[in-house]
Amino acid sequence: MSTVDEFTDEFTEANETSPSPQSAARRILIITCMDARILPTPTAAFGLPVGSAFTVRNAGVERDSEALRSVVIAQQRLTTREIRVLHHTDCGLETFDDNVLRTQLIRNPPKPGVVIRSTVQSMSFLPFKDQRQTVRDDVAFLREHPLVLAGTVITGWIYNVQSGRIERVLD
Numbered sequence: 001m002s003t004v005d006e007f008t009d010e011f012t013e014a015n016e017t018s019p020s021p022q023s024a025a026r027r028i029l030i031i032t033c034m035d036a037r038i039l040p041t042p043t044a045a046f047g048l049p050v051g052s053a054f055t056v057r058n059a060g061v062e063r064d065s066e067a068l069r070s071v072v073i074a075q076q077r078l079t080t081r082e083i084r085v086l087h088h089t090d091c092g093l094e095t096f097d098d099n100v101l102r103t104q105l106i107r108n109p110p111k112p113g114v115v116i117r118s119t120v121q122s123m124s125f126l127p128f129k130d131q132r133q134t135v136r137d138d139v140a141f142l143r144e145h146p147l148v149l150a151g152t153v154i155t156g157w158i159y160n161v162q163s164g165r166i167e168r169v170l171d
């Protein structure tokens with residue numbers, strides 16, 4: 001049996017006994033990067049069982065309001081009362097800046113002949129240079145946001161993609 005088959009079987013087994021999405025057990029929401037090296041799942045990185053937390057993923061984690069829509073739904077329609085912001089080492093968002101990506105897009109538009117200059121110039125792709133500061137900024141953004149419930153426990157973490165260890169970033 002291949003590794004993928006084994007993983008799929010394990011995943012299916014774990015999910016057969018999972019509670020409904022509205023379960024009171026799912027009070028934790030993890031916001032993390034889309035990087036495929038955070039394995040096997042962001043939930044497992046914290047030692048939590050499969051199906052015990054909601055997960056929102058995007059390029060570079062929170063950074064501005066990209067995950068906010070999901071946070072509001074998880075708190076208002078589901079049961080989330082704790083948010084863990086999980087960055088990781090060796091993130092691709094540390095390898096470029098906005099101007100590099102803007103220039104690349106303008107020189108080679110995704111749809112040939114379609115002018116995208118003004119769209120691209122008003123858009124930030126939210127790269128960063130100081131990872132620890134970025135974790136603190138993301139946590140502060142959520143703590144201070146008027147749409148996030150008062151009393152929500154919000155913490156920041158870094159996952160080491162080489163060792164698989166997880167470290168809490170104190171603010």
Ligand SMILES: [Zn+2]
Pocket residue numbers: 033034035059060061088090091092093
């Ligand atoms: Zn990343």
